Amino acid sequence: MWNSEWNAISSRIAGIVDASTFLFQNSLTDKRGHESSTQVLIANCDETAKATLDLQRYGEALPIKANDALLRFETYWEAVCSRDSEPIRVPYVDFQRLEQRVVLLASIRSELDHLLVDQNAIIRSHVKRAFQHLDRSLVADREIRQKWIKAFEEGETACEKLGAVHLLLHGIWAFKANSVGERTDLILGNQLVVNDEMKGAAHGLVLTEWKLVKPNDNPEVVKDAAKSQACRYSGGGLAGFELDSERYLVLVAEEEFDKPKDEAVGSMLYKVVSLVLNRKTPSVAAKQVKQQS
Numbered sequence: 001m002w003n004s005e006w007n008a009i010s011s012r013i014a015g016i017v018d019a020s021t022f023l024f025q026n027s028l029t030d031k032r033g034h035e036s037s038t039q040v041l042i043a044n045c046d047e048t049a050k051a052t053l054d055l056q057r058y059g060e061a062l063p064i065k066a067n068d069a070l071l072r073f074e075t076y077w078e079a080v081c082s083r084d085s086e087p088i089r090v091p092y093v094d095f096q097r098l099e100q101r102v103v104l105l106a107s108i109r110s111e112l113d114h115l116l117v118d119q120n121a122i123i124r125s126h127v128k129r130a131f132q133h134l135d136r137s138l139v140a141d142r143e144i145r146q147k148w149i150k151a152f153e154e155g156e157t158a159c160e161k162l163g164a165v166h167l168l169l170h171g172i173w174a175f176k177a178n179s180v181g182e183r184t185d186l187i188l189g190n191q192l193v194v195n196d197e198m199k200g201a202a203h204g205l206v207l208t209e210w211k212l213v214k215p216n217d218n219p220e221v222v223k224d225a226a227k228s229q230a231c232r233y234s235g236g237g238l239a240g241f242e243l244d245s246e247r248y249l250v251l252v253a254e255e256e257f258d259k260p261k262d263e264a265v266g267s268m269l270y271k272v273v274s275l276v277l278n279r280k281t282p283s284v285a286a287k288q289v290k291q292q293s
Helices: 002-026 035-061 064-085 093-115 119-140 142-154 156-169 196-201 219-230 282-292
Strands: 172-177 183-185 204-213 246-253 263-265 268-276
Touching: 002 035, 002 093, 035 064, 035 093, 064 093, 119 142, 119 156, 119 172, 119 204, 119 246, 119 268, 142 156, 156 172, 156 204, 156 246, 172 219, 204 219, 219 246, 219 263, 219 268
Parallel strands: 172 204, 204 246, 246 268
Antiparallel strands: 172 183, 263 268
8 A cells, every 4th residue: 555655765765865965965075076976866866756756646545635745746856857958057967956856855755744644543533532522512511412312302313413513523524324335414414425625624534323222222233233334335435534444333322321342344443432411420420329328
């Protein structure tokens, strides 16, 4: 995959920068005698640039901003290489050619190291924060809790709409799978079409399935139903924006229940999130235990 490939290229660029810096420092007073070293480094730069531009073959698998950066780099690199055929007007022109190449390679390394980080880890972090925020809001904010209790009474669709809006507040587009395995907008109910405007407004796209756990329901059975629906999804192809390592099964209940365990299916983790609308605080639970004893 492009992650390991880019890591190797990035390390190679770092080595070129170090070697070129050493060369430049040792040739400040006298550039004679360094021609062969300069030519070796120029050839190394050209090979490394070719490997960098070859990352474009991954197409949409790369984050869109990384593709944009590669296109800019290609334009600048072609401009630098086009000067190689120009008549030599100054002494030691190879030093200038090397310097231009090293600057461009160092620049694209800095940009891609930032853009090609583990996007899955970033998205997971935002999703985790969003659910923790919601869980604590249900305890601390009576107005939010009453809104969710009303949604619970209205049904699953009302809860998933509220949940999707909350996740979007944290920069996460949540969706569910429909019967043909495509993305469905949790709020509008139609097919979710991912465009540049969406990508620019959020950290990532996440599959969620929302289910209600009523008093007589078995949480394990409810979880299995949610997982079955999540398994319908056959999309993907938005690497860097869509979380492709985890799917979230959100179980909403009025009272506390035994939360089922997360489940891995192949390389996919189905993560169970429990939202309890009338959660007992530690102080209340302690009082109840004391009264019962």
